[in-house]
Amino acid sequence: MSANGVFRALSDPTRREILALLRNGDLTAGNLAERFPLARSTLSEHCAVLKDAGLVVTERQGTVIVYSLNVSALEEALGALMALMRVGEEPPASAGKD
Numbered sequence: 267m268s269a270n271g272v273f274r275a276l277s278d279p280t281r282r283e284i285l286a287l288l289r290n291g292d293l294t295a296g297n298l299a300e301r302f303p304l305a306r307s308t309l310s311e312h313c314a315v316l317k318d319a320g321l322v323v324t325e326r327q328g329t330v331i332v333y334s335l336n337v338s339a340l341e342e343a344l345g346a347l348m349a350l351m352r353v354g355e356e357p358p359a360s361a362g363k364d
Contacts, residue, residue, distance in 0.1 A: 272343035275319035280304070281312050285321060288335040295331045 275281055280302065287293060287301060295313070299306050313333060316322040320339035325332045 269343040269346040271319040272321060272339055273347075275315050275321055278312065278315075281316055284312060284316060284333075285335060288322060288333060292332050292334045295333065298333065 276285075283302075284298060287298070295306075295310070298313070299309055302309055304312075313322065313324075316333075317324060321336055322333050323336050325334070
């Protein structure tokens, strides 16, 4: 999983909504399908992107796939972004200041 993959996954509002639903608890693929006016194949693609980014994990329970939120992937991506932006560090002194 990379920070780029996480942010790419988060760029879509439907995927963000899926994550918001999973924040309240695990859901089956069928439960998710009931909440979105999308073809199941489209929803499956969204879930695959989230899984590839590490934002969700799946568990097969018989014939059912259960999706769970993986908060640690989001935390890692945010940490990488904060490090890139040097959040919490003092800005360098301007070179030309007296």
